[in-house]
Amino acid sequence: MVTNGQLCAGESVLINGASGGVAMAAIQIASLLGAKPVIAQSRSAAKLDRLTQFGVDVGIDSSRQSQVDVVMAATDKRGVDLIIDTVGGPVFEANMQSLAIKGRLVNIARLGSATAQIDLGQLWLKRLKLIGVTFRTRTEEERLECIQACARDLLPHLGAGRIHLPIDRTFPMDAIGEAHAYMILDQHIGKIVLTID
Template identity: 45%
Template sequence: MRVIVSGSDGPVLTRAPIPSPGPDEVLVRVRASALNRADLAMLAGGRHGAAGGMGAPLGLEWAGDVVEVGEGVTRWRPGDRVMAAGGGAFAEYALGHGRRIYPAPDGLAYEEAAGLPVGLQTMHDAIATHGRLEAGQSILIQGASSGVGLMGLQVARLLGAGRVIGTSTSPARRERLAEFGADLAIDSRASDWVGRVLDATDGQGVDLLIDQVAGAVMTSNLKATRIGGRIVNVGRLAGQRAEFDFDLHALRRITYVGVTFRTRSGAEVERINELTTQAFWPALREGRLRLPVDRVYPLEAFAEAFARMAANQHFGKVVLTPG
């Protein structure tokens, strides 16, 4: 099979044997795979949790058809349409764990399905589990124009949020956030962005802030969150370190939680998969949770796809197809 692996000089399209599923695994013929920012860090051999490493198959998110199941797998059968956040996605075939895979809705194009799993499970974990969003509460998504952010806006709406605010530094992208559930779109680089959040929340700040940016916005996030509110950090695109106002944090009595999938056990991921499926499967089947596909590239044009993501030119998911 054709597969993209990491090399010392960057990613390489090569050939490898089709793997065989072990116990609790399924072999999937990949129809489409979606790029994520974590992929960029693995192009030259970096790791993302258990995934990656020099010479390892790249890609974290795929959709396709089950072709073979391993011992102990009872949920899936050959021919089932599935999607997953799993390793080795940029290939013609991939292995997935039978309890960490999602059904792909009938009628949903593989190119669209490939971009859903990471956003779905990340935002259920952040908004419902750790953010404890209740119906009627307000929420702000920092970095709302990313694929995961766009899913966050929709998840917030689905869970009954009262006011949904999204940030993006791009004027063109801010104009589109309302399509995905935002009541208000703001530029977090603007000097008055916290004031706009306070104006939209009767001077209180949001009940829940989902942060994909961190870095220099951290203290401003505290100001934009109400007293007794919650901040869940899921990304650090603007920097992993910054000044933190501990006194402001204490004065506003904010619960601050950092989350990542890189240190989750297999059992934890399986539980997240179960909760995500229970919460979102009806909405997925009805087409109420979606992500736009920015551009589709054949597998051999992977360099163009990676370059588009690295240049931050995309809105929605960049997708590879084996052909």
């Protein structure tokens, strides 16, 4: 959100796949850091209703609404400054269209697909930044810098309980198949946790 997305207070943010754990953390961080509006996209209106308590200002039910139309309406046709994307391919084109001039797209997962086509005209005309994020290729020094930045920016909020991830459901380790089946249903909000007795 901050290190890669360069979020500043007052900028607009869109978060795809909003009911997952990483996305829910991003919603809360964006809200606490003064993003306006915080826009969240999900395939479920019921999930979007529940996400308002975490800082969502505008919800997009992608099962029945156009992401681009809702973003443009919420930003006076400007587009968003920052997108945090956990979905990948299926929303990539809409993400490009939803970005403002000089917008940033931070991709942190590819839950929908790892491939997409890009309209280079959009990239060029809007002067967009496309940013991929992973810890897998970071050096130990880069990881430490990231951890220190998170501690600096987020520990006070975590300590005060302003950032928290709900646990949707727990399963014992020997019910891992049942936990996976529940995850595939895509009805959860937050984390599904395996427990060890």
